Amino acid sequence: MTEQEQKALEQKEREQVDHDFMQLALEQGQLAYDAGEVPVGAVVVQNGRVIGRGYNQPITSLDPSAHAEVVALRDAAKNIGNYRLTGATLYVTVEPCTMCTGLLVHSRIDRLVYGATEPKAGVVESAMCLLDSSFFNHKIETRSGVLAEQASMLMSKFFKMRREGKKKLKQLGAKGS
C-alpha cells in the first residue's frame, strides 16, 4: 500500500469512528426530545471510549447552563476524576453556542465534532468563529457536518411539534372564551 493509500484508509476509518460516536450523541438528543427539551445530544470520547454523556435539559433541571455539551463534559470529568479532558473529543449534534464553546476551551479537549450548523447561535462557523480568537491559548481541531441531516431533522421535528402544540392551545383558548 502506498503512503497515500494508507492515509486515505486512515481518513476513512476516522470518518467511520466519528459517524459511530455521533450516532450515540443523536441518541442523547432523542432523550432531550422525549423530555420536551430542544433536542441536542453530546458524548465525550477519550482513547476510543465514551467517558461522558449528556443531553440538553435546562427546563427540566432548572439550570440555564444545562446544555448537552456542559452536561456531557461534567459527566466526563467526574468519570475520569480529572477536570482537564486532554486528548478527548466532544461529539455534539448541533454547533455549540458561546457558553459551550468557552467551556470546550476550559476543558482542554483536543477535538470537537458536530453535526448540524446553528445559523443563529452557533459560534464555531455560523454567527462567528470564536475558536479562532487569538485570546484563547488552547486550540481545538474541529469537524462539522457529521450526520448533520439526522441532527437537523430531529430539531425541525421538535420545533414543528412545538408550533403545532401552541396552535392547538390557542384554538382551545379561543373556544373557551
Ligand code: ZN
Ligand atoms: Zn450551548
